[in-house]
Amino acid sequence: MKSLFAFFSGLLIATTAMAQEVAPDVLVKNVTNEVLDIVRKDKDIQSGNTKKAIDLVDAKVLPHFNFTRMTQLAMARDWRQTTPAQQKVLTDEFRLLLVRTYSKALTEYKNQTVNFKPFTLKAGETDVRVRTEIKQAGAGKNIELDYFLEKSGTAWKVYDIEVGGISLVTNYRESFASEVRNNGIDGLIKSLQAKNKSGEATSVKK
Numbered sequence: 001m002k003s004l005f006a007f008f009s010g011l012l013i014a015t016t017a018m019a020q021e022v023a024p025d026v027l028v029k030n031v032t033n034e035v036l037d038i039v040r041k042d043k044d045i046q047s048g049n050t051k052k053a054i055d056l057v058d059a060k061v062l063p064h065f066n067f068t069r070m071t072q073l074a075m076a077r078d079w080r081q082t083t084p085a086q087q088k089v090l091t092d093e094f095r096l097l098l099v100r101t102y103s104k105a106l107t108e109y110k111n112q113t114v115n116f117k118p119f120t121l122k123a124g125e126t127d128v129r130v131r132t133e134i135k136q137a138g139a140g141k142n143i144e145l146d147y148f149l150e151k152s153g154t155a156w157k158v159y160d161i162e163v164g165g166i167s168l169v170t171n172y173r174e175s176f177a178s179e180v181r182n183n184g185i186d187g188l189i190k191s192l193q194a195k196n197k198s199g200e201a202t203s204v205k206k
Helices: 002-009 024-041 050-064 067-081 084-106 168-198
Strands: 113-116 127-135 143-152 155-163
Touching: 024 050, 024 113, 024 127, 024 143, 050 084, 050 155, 067 084, 067 155, 067 168, 084 168, 155 168
Parallel strands: none
Antiparallel strands: 113 127, 127 143, 143 155
16 A cells, blocks of 8 residues: 555656646646556666666656645644745655655556546636546555646646545644644654655555
């Protein structure tokens, strides 16, 4: 569960040729298929080359996530207590934590496939959910995976992901709130920095 959550959370990538506006479901489908193809062919990533996986995530995934909003949602009401400087550090550290999580999961990919569910974009919509399903090899149970995207200008950005009913933002919200209650905003920052320094990848609670 944890590797699937982290890996498929990081599947949204796009090429320069896709700079023009693309419907959110088309974006999800195209880039998911592209990254799966890359991973299937890359023996280094499959054999556990974390550095190469990190480079892939850094180059392809990050431009399509709104990390500021993700951090704000994960912080919930505690975000209002932060200074602009703290907000920047929190966003940077949360971003790095997710990069490490995605990269670790990329090295654990094992022949899963993705089913893209029907989607209709209504006129004027700027906040949508794109539903997919992860098909496990063998007799493994399929996993529901939903991407939440918002439109910024002509681009769609991911601000949350839900796997089997568990939201990435909500998953972190509980631990963030607990850390803030016990040690304040600076305590949360130190905790994230420590996790990133040690290379820890936080998993989803089941």
